[in-house]
Amino acid sequence: xxxxxxxxxxxxxxxxxxxxxxxxxxxxxxxxxxxxxxxxxxxxxxxxxxxxxxxxxxxxxxxxxxxxxxxxxxxxxxxxxxxxxxxxxxxxxxxxxxxxxxxxxxxxxxxxxxxxxxxxxxxxxxxxxxxxxxxxxxxxxxxxxxxxxxxxxxxxxxxxxxxxxxxxxxxxxxxxxxxxxxxxxxxxxxxxxxxxxxxxxxxxxxxxxxxxxxxxxxxxxxxxxxxxxxxxxxxxxxxxxxxxxxxxxxxxxxxxxxxxxxxxxxxxxxxxxxxxxxxxxxxxxxxxxxxxxxxxxxxxxxxxxxxxxxxxxxxxxxxxxxxxxxxxxxxxxxxxxxxxxxxxxxxx
Numbered sequence: 634x635x636x637x638x639x640x641x642x643x644x645x646x647x648x649x650x651x652x653x654x655x656x657x658x659x660x661x662x663x664x665x666x667x668x669x670x671x672x673x674x675x676x677x678x679x680x681x682x683x684x685x686x687x688x689x690x691x692x693x694x695x696x697x698x699x700x701x702x703x704x705x706x707x708x709x710x711x712x713x714x715x716x717x718x719x720x721x722x723x724x725x726x727x728x729x730x731x732x733x734x735x736x737x738x739x740x741x742x743x744x745x746x747x748x749x750x751x752x753x754x755x756x757x758x759x760x761x762x763x764x765x766x767x768x769x770x771x772x773x774x775x776x777x778x779x780x781x782x783x784x785x786x787x788x789x790x791x792x793x794x795x796x797x798x799x800x801x802x803x804x805x806x807x808x809x810x811x812x813x814x815x816x817x818x819x820x821x822x823x824x825x826x827x828x829x830x831x832x833x834x835x836x837x838x839x840x841x842x843x844x845x846x847x848x849x850x851x852x853x854x855x856x857x858x859x860x861x862x863x864x865x866x867x868x869x870x871x872x873x874x875x876x877x878x879x880x881x882x883x884x885x886x887x888x889x890x891x892x893x894x895x896x897x898x899x900x901x902x903x904x905x906x907x908x909x910x911x912x913x914x915x916x917x918x919x920x921x922x923x924x925x926x927x928x929x930x931x932x933x934x935x936x937x938x939x940x941x942x943x944x945x946x947x948x949x950x951x952x953x954x955x956x957x958x959x960x961x962x963x964x965x966x967x968x969x970x971x972x973x974x975x976x977x978x979x980x981x
Contacts, residue, residue, distance in 0.1 A: 665716035696841035745778030752788040761919035846882030853908035
């Protein structure tokens with residue numbers, strides 16, 4: 634009873650903080666508007682003043698309209714970017730308190746460990762074979778534990794890569810160079826600019842069964858290295874419409890992807906509603922869920938009393954844990970495979 638009361642008080646305190654932040658939202662909009670306006674003015678005078686002035690003065694009416702539209706678009710994008718960053722910064726204390734006072738206790742009551750500033754190590758991201766090469770990793774909200782003898786860990790991660798100068802439009806660089814602004818421009822937007830490759834959940838589990846093959850279940854990506862892999866059609870039409878399966882051992886892939894496991898993966902896809910990519914390497918399963926957002930943070934624009942994000946988080950956890958159950962409880966899958974391997978060894 635006391636736990637329920639404490640939980641209610643914590644939620645009320647958080648809701649009060651959320652409303653306080655929203656009450657200042659008008660100021661945030663003005664702040665973002667002024668910041669965006671300053672950015673566009675600086676960009677105009679220091680980067681493309683000569684070019685735009687020439688086009689605007691000498692060009693026809695359609696050219697002038699295009700120039701104005703371009704600046705309106707730049708302003709709109711910049712305004713929204715500044716507004717998002719300001720809102721994110723101002724709501725940081727609220728988001729962290731939600732995790733510390735509410736999410737942390739919820740995870741602890743499930744019997745698992747929660748680390749707000751930790752994330753899955755990059756070694757496992759590389760090992761999974763689910764991602765392209767990246768040069769920087771960020772993340773948070775790592776959850777660790779054990780379920781039915783399966784040790785697991787997952788967290789939010791962001792993977793980024795350094796964008797090379799050559800990936801930019803050369804004409805854009807020439808335009809900046811003409812205004813003698815190239816060095817600052819390159820430093821701010823070229824050589825030190827990172828592009829986001831992936832944002833979402835990354836889950837890994839070790840179920841103590843050695844998998845001699847590499848098997849991938851992909852929804853919106855390709856395995857990082859496809860050499861030696863074959864595309865496989867499974868005996869589940871719905872599964873085949875959602876996922877593409879690749880493996881270097883078709884027979885082993887059939888053992889791993891049992892009917893029960895495919896059904897659990899289908900269910901996970903229905904619950905999560907984000908692209909899912911999975912790999913089975915050595916004794917581990919890796920699952921990447923590309924949410925493009927922080928999975929464990931409340932929406933500042935929604936009441937945490939009437940729309941508590943814990944219910945959504947619980948659905949995600951239940952769907953993921955169902956896959957662990959399928960892996961750990963389907964003893965026949967592994968027993969059949971182990972018997973077959975032993976027979977082949979004896980006959981060889």
